[in-house]
Amino acid sequence: xxxxxxxxxxxxxxxxxxxxxxxxxxxxxxxxxxxxxxxxxxxxxxxxxxxxxxxxxxxxxxxxxxxxxxxxxxxxxxxxxxxxxxxxxxxxxxxxxxxxxxxxxxxxxxxxxxxxxxxxxxxxxxxxxxxxxxxxxxxxxxxxxxxxxxxxxxxxxxxxxxxxxxxxxxxxxxxxxxxxxxxxxxxxxxxxxxxxxxxxxxxxxxxxxxxxxxxxxxxxxxxxxxxxxxxxxxxxxxxxxxxxxxxxxxxxxxx
Amino acid sequence: xxxxxxxxxxxxxxxxxxxxxxxxxxxxxxxxxxxxxxxxxxxxxxxxxxxxxxxxxxxxxxxxxxxxxxxxxxxxxxxxxxxxxxxxxxxxxxxxxxxxxxxxxxxxxxxxxxxxxxxxxxxxxxxxxxxxxxxxxxxxxxxxxxxxxxxxxxxxxxxxxxxxxxxxxxxxxxxxxxxxxxxxxxxxxxxxxxxxxxxxxxxxxxxxxxxxxxxxxxxxxxxxxxxxxxxxxxxxxxxxxxxxxxxxxxxx
Ligand SMILES: Nc1ncnc2c1ncn2[C@@H]1O[C@H](COP(=O)(O)OP(=O)(O)OP(=O)(O)O)[C@@H](O)[C@H]1O
Ligand SMILES: [Mg+2]
Numbered sequence: 001x002x003x004x005x006x007x008x009x010x011x012x013x014x015x016x017x018x019x020x021x022x023x024x025x026x027x028x029x030x031x032x033x034x035x036x037x038x039x040x041x042x043x044x045x046x047x048x049x050x051x052x053x054x055x056x057x058x059x060x061x062x063x064x065x066x067x068x069x070x071x072x073x074x075x076x077x078x079x080x081x082x083x084x085x086x087x088x089x090x091x092x093x094x095x096x097x098x099x100x101x102x103x104x105x106x107x108x109x110x111x112x113x114x115x116x117x118x119x120x121x122x123x124x125x126x127x128x129x130x131x132x133x134x135x136x137x138x139x140x141x142x143x144x145x146x147x148x149x150x151x152x153x154x155x156x157x158x159x160x161x162x163x164x165x166x167x168x169x170x171x172x173x174x175x176x177x178x179x180x181x182x183x184x185x186x187x188x189x190x191x192x193x194x195x196x197x198x199x200x201x202x203x204x205x206x207x208x209x210x211x212x213x214x215x216x217x218x219x220x221x222x223x224x225x226x227x228x229x230x231x232x233x234x235x236x237x238x239x240x241x242x243x244x245x246x247x248x249x250x251x252x253x254x255x
Numbered sequence: 256x257x258x259x260x261x262x263x264x265x266x267x268x269x270x271x272x273x274x275x276x277x278x279x280x281x282x283x284x285x286x287x288x289x290x291x292x293x294x295x296x297x298x299x300x301x302x303x304x305x306x307x308x309x310x311x312x313x314x315x316x317x318x319x320x321x322x323x324x325x326x327x328x329x330x331x332x333x334x335x336x337x338x339x340x341x342x343x344x345x346x347x348x349x350x351x352x353x354x355x356x357x358x359x360x361x362x363x364x365x366x367x368x369x370x371x372x373x374x375x376x377x378x379x380x381x382x383x384x385x386x387x388x389x390x391x392x393x394x395x396x397x398x399x400x401x402x403x404x405x406x407x408x409x410x411x412x413x414x415x416x417x418x419x420x421x422x423x424x425x426x427x428x429x430x431x432x433x434x435x436x437x438x439x440x441x442x443x444x445x446x447x448x449x450x451x452x453x454x455x456x457x458x459x460x461x462x463x464x465x466x467x468x469x470x471x472x473x474x475x476x477x478x479x480x481x482x483x484x485x486x487x488x489x490x491x492x493x494x495x496x497x498x499x500x501x502x503x504x505x506x507x
Contacts, residue, residue: 154314154344155344155348157314158313158340158341159337160334160365161365162365165364165365169350169361169365173352250351250352250353250394250395251395252396
């Protein structure tokens with residue numbers, strides 16, 4: 001899956017595939033009622049309408065903000081757990097089983113629980129997102145910490161570092177790749193989960209707009225909102241890749 | 256009597272493998288090293304040389320017996336030995352995200368010292384080891400021999416009183432390892448450091464050391480003597496053979 005995330009640039013093949021899909025879509029739109037498959041120019045109009053209207057774009061920003069806040073909190077929480085497991089002996093035995101259990105809970109179950117537990121909409125969404133995302137951070141980073149070579153640890157120890165120095169000079173730089181990977185995985189995941197979370201009770205956000213589109217049988221709307229999300233995902237993956245290229249520049253390039 | 260800077264007294268080291276099983280790596284290991292001496296430690300592969308090396312370095316405790324360096328325990332008095340012991344390892348152990356210079360400077364980074372001062376020192380050593388022009392490159396851009404040079408520069412940069420080396424030239428090709436050994440010899444002669452060099456290469460030990468300690472398995476000293484001056488190659492060859500047979504038979 002990561003390999004797939006890594007290469008998001010469109011190659012010639014991509015253009016051709018998308019071209020075929022668009023032509024097929026446009027052709028079908030002439031044989032099927034527009035509320036099922038609207039033609040491309042209607043879609044484009046709707047997309048531009050969302051893009052140029054602050055009243056509508058607001059919903060995209062709200063969703064993005066929710067995702068970013070939730071991911072930040074998940075990251076801090078997840079990182080703390082992974083460091084705890086990495087440095088407090090035996091804590092792994094207590095934390096890991098619970099973590100695997102939590103990861104087994106479907107997003108929809110979190111939604112149900114959140115509705116029952118939290119009257120406030122924002123807390124619900126935050127709870128659902130954090131519950132879904134923090135285990136990924138913990139596990140990825142814990143793997144990173146476990147993967148630190150004892151050789152390098154011994155080398156640094158021979159210079160007598162403080163705990164803080166050990167962390168900043170060896171552990172943190174060692175797990176940068178794991179941190180980047182975990183963010184890559186989680187941005188996409190959190191955005192998808194946010195859609196589900198915003199379906200229940202929210203009056204803002206892309207998920208809410210998708211629900212409204214469905215209730216009004218507004219196919220162009222549904223597609224325009226979906227496209228907005230995809231654009232957000234592409235932008236964030238692109239930024240993460242930029243960051244990765246900079247932060248991991250010490251690695252031999254594979255191509 | 257000369258002052259003994261390293262005193263190893265009846266050290267025993269046991270690793271627990273499995274619930275009830277013990278693995279004895281060292282038993283009855285004792286030797287002493289005076290200031291300025293270059294002592295080579297040889298022994299069969301797997302006899303526990305690296306384990307002893309780690310115990311001397313203070314990153315591994317002894318199970319029984321004591322190790323004293325300048326009268327202190329390198330494991331218990333861990334922090335005292337900052338910049339006092341330098342280590343060169345079998346593999347370069349460079350941090351991949353740091354350039355040569357940043358790797359060489361790391362020991363000084365841990366003690367309070369200005370950036371300019373510590374980089375000046377590290378640069379001096381990198382240049383001394385023939386790495387001009389490679390200060391800013393990452394380890395993956397260096398050859399194995401050059402990486403090992405950076406590892407040596409890193410050890411010399413903290414200007415330690417005692418230098419420990421564990422098979423520092425072992426895994427390199429013949430030419431490179433000869434070159435590095437020569438530079439190493441030159442540097443330790445020049446700086447007059449107390450050195451403990453672990454190796455499996457008898458010829459290397461005779462080349463570098465004033466004294467040789469042969470370890471048995473589990474680690475204990477079978478033989479501990481001054482390396483004599485040789486008047487001929489033949490004499491040297493005979494000496495090598497003698498050491499070899501001690502290692503091989505595990506007794507004197
Ligand atoms: N952490 C450990 N736990 C259990 N056994 C260990 C551990 N470290 C080393 N050993 C065992 O101790 C023995 C000695 O290992 P050591 O690496 O010290 O040997 P060595 O003399 O340096 O060998 P070489 O010449 O191959 O480097 C080996 O049999 C090894 O399996
Ligand atoms: Mg070894």
